[in-house]
Amino acid sequence: MPSRQPAAPATGVAAPATVLQLLTDAYPDARVELDATNPLELLMAIVLSAQTTDERVNQVTPELFATYRTAADYVAADPADLERILGPVGFYRQKTKAVQAVAAALVERFDGEVPTAVDDLVSIPWVGRKSAHLLIVGMFGGSALAVDTHVKRLAKRLGWSAQADVGKVETEVAALFDESDLGRLTLTAILHGRRVCTARKPACGDCVLAAECPSAGTAA
Ligand code: SF4
Known part of the structure:
Protein backbone atom coordinates (compact mmCIF):
# COMPACT_ATOMS: atom_id res chain seq x y z
CA MET A 1 0.00 0.00 0.00
CA PRO A 2 1.48 3.43 -0.88
CA SER A 3 2.37 5.60 2.12
CA ARG A 4 0.14 8.53 2.86
CA GLN A 5 1.36 11.87 1.51
CA PRO A 6 1.29 14.81 3.93
CA ALA A 7 -1.35 17.41 3.08
CA ALA A 8 -0.15 20.77 1.78
CA PRO A 9 -0.57 23.45 4.46
CA ALA A 10 -2.85 26.40 3.77
CA THR A 11 -1.22 29.73 3.07
CA GLY A 12 -0.49 31.92 6.10
CA VAL A 13 0.46 28.99 8.33
CA ALA A 14 3.84 27.70 9.37
CA ALA A 15 5.39 25.22 6.93
CA PRO A 16 5.29 21.84 8.74
CA ALA A 17 8.54 20.43 7.35
CA THR A 18 10.44 23.62 8.15
CA VAL A 19 9.04 23.74 11.68
CA LEU A 20 9.95 20.13 12.32
CA GLN A 21 13.51 20.69 11.10
CA LEU A 22 13.89 23.79 13.28
CA ASP A 35 11.95 8.85 34.19
CA ALA A 36 11.21 5.20 33.39
CA THR A 37 13.15 2.11 32.40
CA ASN A 38 10.35 -0.16 31.17
CA PRO A 39 6.82 0.08 29.73
CA LEU A 40 5.06 -0.45 33.07
CA GLU A 41 7.07 2.32 34.71
CA LEU A 42 6.40 4.76 31.88
CA LEU A 43 2.71 3.90 31.81
CA MET A 44 2.39 4.55 35.53
CA ALA A 45 4.43 7.77 35.26
CA ILE A 46 2.19 9.01 32.44
CA GLU A 63 10.44 4.83 45.53
CA LEU A 64 7.29 3.78 43.69
CA PHE A 65 9.12 1.73 41.07
CA ALA A 66 11.48 0.20 43.64
CA THR A 67 8.52 -0.91 45.75
CA TYR A 68 6.13 -2.11 43.04
CA ARG A 69 7.86 -3.89 40.18
CA THR A 70 4.96 -5.68 38.50
CA ALA A 71 1.34 -4.93 37.73
CA ALA A 72 0.38 -7.58 40.29
CA ASP A 73 2.41 -5.71 42.92
CA TYR A 74 0.26 -2.61 42.39
CA VAL A 75 -2.93 -4.64 42.59
CA ALA A 76 -1.82 -6.22 45.88
CA ALA A 77 -0.61 -2.93 47.36
CA ASP A 78 -2.15 -1.41 50.46
CA PRO A 79 -3.72 1.83 49.17
CA ALA A 80 -2.42 3.67 52.24
CA ASP A 81 1.15 2.85 51.24
CA LEU A 82 0.57 4.08 47.70
CA GLU A 83 -1.12 7.25 48.97
CA ARG A 84 1.91 8.03 51.14
CA ILE A 85 4.34 7.62 48.24
CA LEU A 86 2.15 9.55 45.82
CA GLY A 87 1.44 12.42 48.21
CA PRO A 88 3.78 14.95 46.54
CA VAL A 89 2.13 14.63 43.10
CA GLY A 90 -1.25 15.86 44.36
CA PHE A 91 -4.64 14.20 43.96
CA TYR A 92 -2.92 11.22 45.56
CA ARG A 93 -6.10 9.36 46.52
CA GLN A 94 -7.43 9.58 42.98
CA LYS A 95 -4.03 8.63 41.57
CA THR A 96 -3.77 5.66 43.90
CA LYS A 97 -7.08 4.44 42.51
CA ALA A 98 -5.83 5.13 38.99
CA VAL A 99 -2.59 3.15 39.22
CA GLN A 100 -4.40 0.24 40.84
CA ALA A 101 -7.12 0.27 38.18
CA VAL A 102 -4.50 0.36 35.42
CA ALA A 103 -2.62 -2.50 37.05
CA ALA A 104 -5.80 -4.54 37.50
CA ALA A 105 -6.60 -4.18 33.80
CA LEU A 106 -3.09 -5.29 32.86
CA VAL A 107 -3.32 -8.35 35.10
CA GLU A 108 -6.85 -9.31 34.05
CA ARG A 109 -6.55 -8.77 30.30
CA PHE A 110 -2.91 -8.61 29.29
CA ASP A 111 -1.13 -11.14 31.52
CA GLY A 112 0.36 -8.28 33.50
CA GLU A 113 2.19 -6.85 30.48
CA VAL A 114 1.73 -3.43 28.90
CA PRO A 115 0.19 -3.93 25.44
CA THR A 116 1.77 -2.22 22.43
CA ALA A 117 -1.33 -1.59 20.31
CA SER A 131 -1.08 8.72 26.91
CA ALA A 132 -1.08 5.73 24.57
CA HIS A 133 0.78 7.65 21.89
CA LEU A 134 3.30 9.04 24.35
CA LEU A 135 4.01 5.52 25.58
CA ILE A 136 4.44 4.26 22.03
CA VAL A 137 6.83 7.09 21.20
CA GLY A 138 8.69 7.04 24.51
CA MET A 139 9.08 3.32 25.08
CA PHE A 140 8.18 1.27 22.02
CA GLY A 141 10.07 3.27 19.40
CA GLY A 142 6.91 3.99 17.44
CA SER A 143 5.75 7.18 15.77
CA ALA A 144 2.50 8.81 16.81
CA LEU A 145 1.22 12.26 17.66
CA ALA A 146 0.45 12.84 21.34
CA VAL A 147 -1.60 16.01 21.63
CA ASP A 148 -1.05 17.40 25.10
CA THR A 149 -1.69 20.97 26.17
CA HIS A 150 1.65 22.14 24.72
CA VAL A 151 1.20 20.49 21.34
CA LYS A 152 -2.35 21.80 21.11
CA ARG A 153 -1.27 25.36 21.91
CA LEU A 154 1.64 25.26 19.49
CA ALA A 155 -0.56 23.84 16.73
CA LYS A 156 -3.00 26.69 17.18
CA ARG A 157 -0.32 29.38 17.16
CA LEU A 158 1.38 27.92 14.10
CA GLY A 159 -1.94 27.91 12.25
CA TRP A 160 -2.12 24.12 11.97
CA SER A 161 -5.33 23.54 13.91
CA ALA A 162 -7.68 25.78 15.83
CA GLN A 163 -9.88 22.90 16.98
CA ALA A 164 -10.83 22.72 20.65
CA ASP A 165 -11.16 18.94 20.56
CA VAL A 166 -7.80 17.20 20.92
CA GLY A 167 -8.89 14.36 18.67
CA LYS A 168 -9.58 16.82 15.87
CA VAL A 169 -6.27 18.59 16.52
CA GLU A 170 -4.53 15.24 16.23
CA THR A 171 -6.25 14.48 12.93
CA ILE A 190 6.23 19.33 23.93
CA LEU A 191 9.65 20.68 24.90
CA HIS A 192 9.16 23.84 22.86
CA GLY A 193 5.78 24.45 24.46
CA ARG A 194 7.26 24.01 27.91
CA ARG A 195 10.37 26.11 27.41
CA VAL A 196 9.59 28.77 24.82
CA CYS A 197 6.02 28.84 23.49
CA THR A 198 4.49 28.93 26.95
CA ALA A 199 0.82 29.57 27.59
CA ARG A 200 1.47 33.00 29.05
CA LYS A 201 4.06 35.33 27.59
CA PRO A 202 5.59 33.06 24.94
CA ALA A 203 9.21 33.99 24.31
CA CYS A 204 8.75 34.89 20.64
CA GLY A 205 11.93 36.96 20.67
CA ASP A 206 13.96 33.85 21.48
CA CYS A 207 11.94 31.41 19.38
CA VAL A 208 13.55 29.48 16.54
CA LEU A 209 10.14 29.32 14.85
CA ALA A 210 9.53 33.07 14.85
CA ALA A 211 10.20 33.56 11.14
CA GLU A 212 7.67 30.83 10.31
CA CYS A 213 5.04 31.50 12.95
CA PRO A 214 1.95 33.55 12.06
CA SER A 215 1.46 34.32 15.77
CA ALA A 216 4.97 35.64 16.44
CA GLY A 217 4.78 38.67 18.67
CA THR A 218 1.02 38.47 19.00
CA ALA A 219 0.37 35.32 21.02
CA ALA A 220 -0.45 35.61 24.72
S1 SF4 B 1 6.97 32.71 17.58
FE1 SF4 B 1 5.95 32.90 19.59
S2 SF4 B 1 3.88 32.11 19.28
FE2 SF4 B 1 5.14 31.41 17.55
S3 SF4 B 1 5.90 29.39 18.16
FE3 SF4 B 1 7.45 30.87 18.76
S4 SF4 B 1 7.00 31.41 20.90
FE4 SF4 B 1 5.16 30.41 20.01
Missing part, protein backbone atom coordinates in the same frame (compact mmCIF):
# COMPACT_ATOMS: atom_id res chain seq x y z
CA LEU A 23 12.52 21.96 16.31
CA THR A 24 14.77 18.98 15.65
CA ASP A 25 17.79 21.27 15.44
CA ALA A 26 16.75 23.04 18.66
CA TYR A 27 16.05 19.82 20.59
CA PRO A 28 18.24 17.11 19.08
CA ASP A 29 18.01 14.94 22.20
CA ALA A 30 14.30 15.37 22.83
CA ARG A 31 12.82 12.55 24.86
CA VAL A 32 9.96 11.92 27.23
CA GLU A 33 11.03 13.69 30.41
CA LEU A 34 9.34 11.21 32.74
CA VAL A 47 -0.94 8.26 34.48
CA LEU A 48 0.56 10.11 37.45
CA SER A 49 1.53 13.11 35.32
CA ALA A 50 -2.06 14.30 34.90
CA GLN A 51 -2.45 17.76 36.42
CA THR A 52 1.13 17.94 37.65
CA THR A 53 4.64 18.34 36.29
CA ASP A 54 7.05 15.68 35.12
CA GLU A 55 9.48 16.92 37.77
CA ARG A 56 7.05 16.13 40.57
CA VAL A 57 6.33 12.71 39.12
CA ASN A 58 10.05 12.04 38.86
CA GLN A 59 10.38 12.85 42.56
CA VAL A 60 8.08 10.03 43.64
CA THR A 61 8.71 7.35 41.05
CA PRO A 62 12.09 6.09 42.34
CA VAL A 118 -3.14 1.73 20.65
CA ASP A 119 -6.57 0.06 20.70
CA ASP A 120 -5.48 -2.14 23.61
CA LEU A 121 -3.86 0.73 25.47
CA VAL A 122 -6.90 2.99 25.28
CA SER A 123 -9.09 0.16 26.60
CA ILE A 124 -7.23 0.50 29.92
CA PRO A 125 -8.82 2.84 32.48
CA TRP A 126 -7.18 6.27 32.74
CA VAL A 127 -5.34 5.77 29.44
CA GLY A 128 -6.41 7.98 26.53
CA ARG A 129 -4.92 8.46 23.08
CA LYS A 130 -2.44 11.07 24.26
CA GLU A 172 -5.54 17.89 11.40
CA VAL A 173 -1.92 18.11 12.51
CA ALA A 174 -1.07 14.50 11.71
CA ALA A 175 -2.33 15.05 8.15
CA LEU A 176 0.45 17.61 7.61
CA PHE A 177 3.26 15.13 8.31
CA ASP A 178 4.61 11.77 7.30
CA GLU A 179 3.57 9.29 9.96
CA SER A 180 7.20 8.46 10.63
CA ASP A 181 7.81 12.08 11.74
CA LEU A 182 5.00 12.26 14.29
CA GLY A 183 7.03 10.89 17.19
CA ARG A 184 9.79 13.43 16.68
CA LEU A 185 7.20 16.16 16.35
CA THR A 186 5.58 15.08 19.60
CA LEU A 187 8.79 15.09 21.61
CA THR A 188 10.16 18.36 20.25
CA ALA A 189 6.85 20.25 20.30
